[in-house]
Amino acid sequence: MKEIRRFPNPIIDVNNRQYWDLFFLYQQVIESLKEIRQQAQPVTSLGIDTWGVDYVCFAKDGEPLRMPYSYRDARTTGAPERFFDKMAKKDLYQKTGIQIMNFNTIFQLDTQQEDKNGINSITDKILFMPDALTYMLTGKMATEYTIASTSQLINPYSRELDPVLLEAIGLTPDHFAPVVFSGEEIGNISESVQHLTGLEKLSVIAVAGHDTASAVLAVPAVDENFAYLSSGTWSLMGIESEQPVINEETYALNFTNEGGADGSIRLLKNICGMWLIERCKKEWDQDQPLTFEEIVSAAEESKPFQCFINPDASCFANPTSMIGAIQDYCRKTNQNIPITAGEIARTIYESLAFRYKQVLGDLQKLASFPIKTLHIIGGGSKNQMLNAFTANAIGIPVVAGPSEATAMGNLLLQARAAGVVQNKEEMRRIVRNSSELDTFEPVSREEWEKHYQQYLSVFLDE
Numbered sequence: 001m002k003e004i005r006r007f008p009n010p011i012i013d014v015n016n017r018q019y020w021d022l023f024f025l026y027q028q029v030i031e032s033l034k035e036i037r038q039q040a041q042p043v044t045s046l047g048i049d050t051w052g053v054d055y056v057c058f059a060k061d062g063e064p065l066r067m068p069y070s071y072r073d074a075r076t077t078g079a080p081e082r083f084f085d086k087m088a089k090k091d092l093y094q095k096t097g098i099q100i101m102n103f104n105t106i107f108q109l110d111t112q113q114e115d116k117n118g119i120n121s122i123t124d125k126i127l128f129m130p131d132a133l134t135y136m137l138t139g140k141m142a143t144e145y146t147i148a149s150t151s152q153l154i155n156p157y158s159r160e161l162d163p164v165l166l167e168a169i170g171l172t173p174d175h176f177a178p179v180v181f182s183g184e185e186i187g188n189i190s191e192s193v194q195h196l197t198g199l200e201k202l203s204v205i206a207v208a209g210h211d212t213a214s215a216v217l218a219v220p221a222v223d224e225n226f227a228y229l230s231s232g233t234w235s236l237m238g239i240e241s242e243q244p245v246i247n248e249e250t251y252a253l254n255f256t257n258e259g260g261a262d263g264s265i266r267l268l269k270n271i272c273g274m275w276l277i278e279r280c281k282k283e284w285d286q287d288q289p290l291t292f293e294e295i296v297s298a299a300e301e302s303k304p305f306q307c308f309i310n311p312d313a314s315c316f317a318n319p320t321s322m323i324g325a326i327q328d329y330c331r332k333t334n335q336n337i338p339i340t341a342g343e344i345a346r347t348i349y350e351s352l353a354f355r356y357k358q359v360l361g362d363l364q365k366l367a368s369f370p371i372k373t374l375h376i377i378g379g380g381s382k383n384q385m386l387n388a389f390t391a392n393a394i395g396i397p398v399v400a401g402p403s404e405a406t407a408m409g410n411l412l413l414q415a416r417a418a419g420v421v422q423n424k425e426e427m428r429r430i431v432r433n434s435s436e437l438d439t440f441e442p443v444s445r446e447e448w449e450k451h452y453q454q455y456l457s458v459f460l461d462e
Contacts, residue, residue, distance in 0.1 A: 018073035033197040047207030052150030056132040071103035079107035097257030098152040105151030130209035141177035147209035149259035156244040208261035214409030231380025238268025279322035298342030307335035333458040353389035377405035391440040402435040
């Protein structure tokens with residue numbers, strides 16, 4: 001693999017509303033394609049994946065009606081509880097198997113209806129983020145299954161949009177493009193994109209549009225006895241299942257059933273991940289810029305097991321000051337208050353390791369097979385200290401890498417569409433043979449178990 005271009009994806013704050021800049025993202029894709037053309041790289045196809053749940057509304061003339069809201073926007077605070085007046089929480093979960101989170105697409109769209117948003121009456125089609133960008137490149141509209149499965153609008157058995165749920169939020173199936181599956185060709189880039197980039201007849205493939213689905217496809221596992229942790233801004237921990245797992249236990253534990261690239265189900269839980277560090281780093285950088293490597297080094301030099309947080313507590317969703325929110329949490333739970341960057345980072349990393357232990361314990365109860373290995377993929381897999389902490393906390397080996405699992409999964413699905421590879425087993429063998437993987441064995445088990453009990457004693461389940 002060769003990295004051609006990398007670009008930021010900032011949240012834009014306008015009048016206290018949080019948006020994504022759709023046209024900026026489109027322009028960055030165009031610039032990337034121009035650079036590929038300038039390097040005379042032979043190109044067969046293109047595939048786009050993004051984060052889940054967010055969407056773009058389009059008018060009948062095909063024009064986007066507004067910049068898409070970010071799931072970080074506060075407008076959906078309390079949205080699930082409002083929706084439960086229309087449909088019981090348990091009924092919604094049984095219909096979809098999706099974890100209840102306030103920013104799920106169903107709650108975003110319901111809020112849009114309740115707010116009498118000005119675009120409601122003129123919205124013709126709703127496309128999820130990767131589908132919107134694919135449409136802008138091709139002029140063809142489609143709803144890719146894995147990204148749609150994050151919305152809490154898909155029936156996990158039929159793999160179609162649920163008309164009852166759509167009716168509950170004032171929509172119909174006609175508001176969405178037809179559902180397509182990973183590996184299907186959407187079309188070629190439009191004449192406009194050909195003119196802008198200098199590329200001709202480039203095929204655009206519906207890969208696993210949800211970035212986690214692409215990443216999980218690239219887990220370098222040798223058998224099925226594993227769990228995965230896709231580690232980035234979010235940490236997503238789960239297992240693969242041939243069928244949806246929707247029962248009293250998964251409902252109580254708030255586990256989600258999202259679509260996999262190969263038609264499987266990703267039974268997983270969303271955990272707040274590097275978001276905590278990213279937000280703290282922004283504050284530290286105002287005084288003295290720190291690299292992520294320097295943050296890890298400072299954490300390594302700090303005293304262990306001084307205080308803990310629940311990374312998924314609501315106070316960490318989008319606070320004005322992440323450092324202040326962490327300190328307030330420790331103050332509220334009568335713990336030592338971390339002050340330095342190293343102390344705060346160590347608190348985050350140890351707490352994440354213990355949170356992973358919590359969720360893995362639940363997965364071990366739900367899995368029909370023994371979980372013998374945890375595969376950590378994504379950018380967070382490069383954090384060797386957190387990987388070691390995680391192995392110590394969970395008590396089984398951790399295999400870290402590849403860090404670019406999402407890009408690998410995306411590319412391998414394009415390769416399957418081109419007939420170069422045939423199945424998931426072959427794809428994972430290719431990933432194993434193409435990646436440098438690090439294995440972390442658990443040590444100091446008694447000490448970590450002792451402090452896990454301390455973590456549980458200050459765990460505020462919010």
